[in-house]
Amino acid sequence: MNNPLISTKIDQLKSGLRVVGTESIAAIESFGRVTAQNINAFRDSPSTDVSAMDGYAVRLSDMDGNVLPVTGTATAGSAPLQLPPKSAIRVFTGGPVPPQAEAVIQREDCQESTFQVKILVPKESIALGQNIRRQGENVRAGATVTQTGSLLSACPFAGAMTFLSTTAIEVFKKVRIGIINTGDELIEFGQPIESWQIRDSNGPFLESSLAIHPWVHTERSTVSDNRDRTEHAIRNNLSQCDVLLLTGGVSMGDTDYVPDSIRSAGGKVVFHRIAIRPGRPILGATGPEGQLILGLPGNPLSVAVTFRRYAMELIRHVAGFARFEPVPLMQLDTSDTKISDLTWFRLVSLRDDGRLSLVSSQGSGDIASLIQSDGFVEIPPNSQATGTRSFYAW
């Protein structure tokens, strides 16, 4: 069970957020976008009766064992033919079945020659409609195949290409996400570094985690631990973004300027600290225009877990998704009996046998353990890890 106290805070934050607007784009460019309209089938599917097999289209009344003349061939993509009485039409899989046909006899049950066919199976074994896929049996014209607020991932996108009646589609605008990494200790990749400084991993993690979503646009910047610069960066981002993610500077320490700076920039803090491990200092706020603001703690594991567990859910809401992302329940078995009085997100790897294993970690700064993991499970307070657990894959 997820912790209801935490869900309440997340829901409270969600209720203050502004969902992005919509726009009309070319449907062919809509892969990976979020629908802002229902997709209704522009015609029946199949759109005519088609054959499920290679064989011969016949009337049942002609199934008296006689040889039938073959009066035509219906390949996939050809126009339907008429079936004269006492004759057969040769049909290929996907080819249109003549309107008069009552069954398709598969080739294997026929003795074929160029101009005629002999049906080898007894009349009694042939069912009305056999091997015919009837017009509309999958979908009726006008039926909704994709609801508004859906991600056009590969299958629904292929469906849109099949069923849309228009060449344009209404989608939610891309979510503009600002990322601000705070911390005097952070050095960008490729720059000279001292032993007491650290390479910034949070920026690359967040940017790349979001880059796989075509419905997102990100901008990233880095700010030193300075009150004015932090507030300025927050204001600047809020003027351009729907979502603002910050890392670091969110605890109670003297150099933690994020909470105050958010308030000064017009943000309304909805929660600060939740009973989770790692990631406890997380801060959730709304901007002056209903923007989502999340202050994530600075340690790499805290960022990764709170981003995946909370930020993505909230960002999906802002993006127009109608549905929560369902998270698979999986069985975790381990001899590890540790417990925490917090909701504990523990790193796991997905083994070659398809089962989960705990990944040991030295703590929230241990990036090496993060690399070894495929995601994490959510362990309720005061519970051991073994059990049926929500598996959040990275």
Added chain:
Amino acid sequence: MNNPLISTKIDQLKSGLRVVGTESIAAIESFGRVTAQNINAFRDSPSTDVSAMDGYAVRLSDMDGNVLPVTGTATAGSAPLQLPPKSAIRVFTGGPVPPQAEAVIQREDCQESTFQVKILVPKESIALGQNIRRQGENVRAGATVTQTGSLLSACPFAGAMTFLSTTAIEVFKKVRIGIINTGDELIEFGQPIESWQIRDSNGPFLESSLAIHPWVHTERSTVSDNRDRTEHAIRNNLSQCDVLLLTGGVSMGDTDYVPDSIRSAGGKVVFHRIAIRPGRPILGATGPEGQLILGLPGNPLSVAVTFRRYAMELIRHVAGFARFEPVPLMQLDTSDTKISDLTWFRLVSLRDDGRLSLVSSQGSGDIASLIQSDGFVEIPPNSQATGTRSFYAW
């Protein structure tokens, strides 16, 4: 259990394939690529002793209850300070701990004033090394954090940004994948269409399924059911691609030109038809230079399932992946008792509660059922659906 006969065929095909070459690229551009080198930590992590808390760095021998002068402040990103005897250094989380310090006392256990601090906890309760993250405790310099043949998804990419000693990285070249959709009945989206024609959904499905992988490059074309044109298209693709995916035309029918065309173009057929539903007519072959050639059956569900189940495994091999993609095992419970004598891939949706449900389908042409699904499970021959099943998410 996966069907061992099918695995044997796939392994046989795999053994004849050429893995793509490697190239050196800017590491900062390597997100989503496949490593062709180990990534070894260029320094210890942490790279110096750092504090896990906001507090005061002290010697244990000074813990006699006296007030200690505070001789400096170590913020994250500042150079380490020296700790004179009988004094304390104020440290922030992530800040460097003086080499002489033996413990960090958290702020909450101190009475603080501007120039001095009184430690409130008894000496006996303070452990050596308390709240100090020791240099190298996560990773030792030189240790491998990511093996060759790994995907640089978000966590390993962030790890690369943390641990790489160079600004360039050796990766496998992008896999060049040609997609050929065959079928006279296929009409591209946006073109006028008759009732006996169908919109091509396989091209959009394959293109978009592959588009999410930064380690792939795709080119797509459509060919009518014509022997010469099919062979020409195959030859043309083989001259430029590492992988060739075809849809349709792979059965035994008279208009199924794909198997013969592959042979004429120099392909060596390794298998044709495997005991699966849907997708039985699937053909696997190798090209003259060890290219992967897969002829997928033309129905949308057959394409989706065989692509996800077999093509992706083989393409990952060509791409340089060292590891199979692990597929999560999940419990499926259903009252549906149908069985098949084939390995049966059945569509499922992931419900809001994190469990799987079967999605009913009218057959392999039923795109609407595909859209409703989140993936499929693999049911062994002659088995009911209920059980612990491999869940292939789209």
